Amino acid sequence: METSSALRALGALAHETRLGIFRLLVEYGPQGLAAGEIGRTLGLPAATLSFHIRELAMAGLVSARQRGRFILYATDFTAMRGLVAYLSENCCRVCADVGDGPGACASDCAPDAAAQRVHTIPKPTVRPKRRAA
Numbered sequence: 001m002e003t004s005s006a007l008r009a010l011g012a013l014a015h016e017t018r019l020g021i022f023r024l025l026v027e028y029g030p031q032g033l034a035a036g037e038i039g040r041t042l043g044l045p046a047a048t049l050s051f052h053i054r055e056l057a058m059a060g061l062v063s064a065r066q067r068g069r070f071i072l073y074a075t076d077f078t079a080m081r082g083l084v085a086y087l088s089e090n091c092c093r094v095c096a097d098v099g100d101g102p103g104a105c106a107s108d109c110a111p112d113a114a115a116q117r118v119h120t121i122p123k124p125t126v127r128p129k130r131r132a133a
Contacts, residue, residue, distance in 0.1 A: 006083060008059045022062070025038075032072035060076060
């Protein structure tokens with residue numbers, strides 16, 4: 001993945017609503033989910049959903065396909081894996097350059113550590129707004 005593509009994808013995911021849509025679509029896998037169902041699940045009006053889906057699609061993270069009169073949206077897992085690979089491509093490079101080798105790296109992205117763990121994206125913590133006195 002090129003840097004410009006990674007920036008576009010990260011920019012698209014850098015919004016709470018778009019990240020929520022993307023995470024929901026990841027849960028539904030390649031079969032995807034109808035736009036109306038996404039809106040109902042996340043409590044989004046159609047215009048808001050359309051705007052955010054468009055941003056995700058322009059970044060290459062989401063694809064759309066017609067099924068009857070419905071439009072199904074699904075995560076582009078190839079693009080998602082490409083983004084993760086881009087972000088971790090230099091993982092443990094310093095360890096390898098120093099001579100410790102990739103096995104000596106204590107990072108979670110080391111091949112042996114990655115095989116032992118299942119990574120999940122934590123849900124954001126919502127804190128109540130402080131009222132002005």
